Amino acid sequence: MILSRSDLLVTLEVINQCLKTNGQEDLLGLIDLIKRNFDIKGTLFAYQEKFNLNDFSTAEVSAVDIDQEWLQLYKNKEFALVDPILQYSFKVDSAILWSNTYSQYSNSGGFRDLASEFDLVEGMTYSTTANSRNGAATVISICYGSPSISLNEQIMLQQILPHLHEALNKPALWSKPKLTAKEREVISWAKDGKSYWETGQIMGVSERTIKFHLQNIYRKLDVTNRSQAVAKAMRIGLIEH
Numbered sequence: 001m002i003l004s005r006s007d008l009l010v011t012l013e014v015i016n017q018c019l020k021t022n023g024q025e026d027l028l029g030l031i032d033l034i035k036r037n038f039d040i041k042g043t044l045f046a047y048q049e050k051f052n053l054n055d056f057s058t059a060e061v062s063a064v065d066i067d068q069e070w071l072q073l074y075k076n077k078e079f080a081l082v083d084p085i086l087q088y089s090f091k092v093d094s095a096i097l098w099s100n101t102y103s104q105y106s107n108s109g110g111f112r113d114l115a116s117e118f119d120l121v122e123g124m125t126y127s128t129t130a131n132s133r134n135g136a137a138t139v140i141s142i143c144y145g146s147p148s149i150s151l152n153e154q155i156m157l158q159q160i161l162p163h164l165h166e167a168l169n170k171p172a173l174w175s176k177p178k179l180t181a182k183e184r185e186v187i188s189w190a191k192d193g194k195s196y197w198e199t200g201q202i203m204g205v206s207e208r209t210i211k212f213h214l215q216n217i218y219r220k221l222d223v224t225n226r227s228q229a230v231a232k233a234m235r236i237g238l239i240e241h
Helices: 005-020 024-037 053-058 068-076 084-089 098-102 109-117 151-168 181-191 196-203 207-221 226-235
Strands: 040-048 060-064 123-128 137-144
Touching: 005 024, 005 151, 024 040, 024 060, 024 151, 040 053, 053 084, 060 068, 084 098, 084 123, 084 137, 098 123, 123 151, 137 151, 181 196, 181 207, 181 226, 196 207, 207 226
Parallel strands: none
Antiparallel strands: 040 060, 040 137, 123 137
């Protein structure tokens, strides 16, 4: 199938943005661009410095609009060992459709049924075991917002995903700011809505000390207020949702 001029322009726009991506904020902007042009429900990115499928729980995971309960269940139950999508994606060098892969694995019914309970019905995944840039293993999964997307959109995403994969392997994307134990505690209490005074009472320090810690947190996270700091700390995995 030959893509239309408008489809080609969208594909090139997304690929160009992939090339420009150099950090978490750029990645979120890229995801927004993809969602504006495709019926995408959620995205998941995983990064492991050295490929080890038997211990894939060590991979760094970043997800947008994917149920956190599913991510925790997947990790705790070590579903990486039985997930047919993940298993097969590492065996091929192209993007794969979930439905096509499930049909090849007769014992995938239980896993597929459980995933569908979290509205993970259909999508596309692209994985590599050793990136040419840094040798890392990466996984990119896109979940559709509807049971299926058009053939044109499938072709476009198959062209886009390898470039998205290259963007995923840029070091700046996975370099998290280093917060001290005290700073992590302060931002955690801020997430729970505690005031300077309340946090100080809980931690046994003055309000001035709490404000000092928060100013350091703002600087490290490159934000200007508490709500931005809490949102970014949760988004990049420094504190739990």
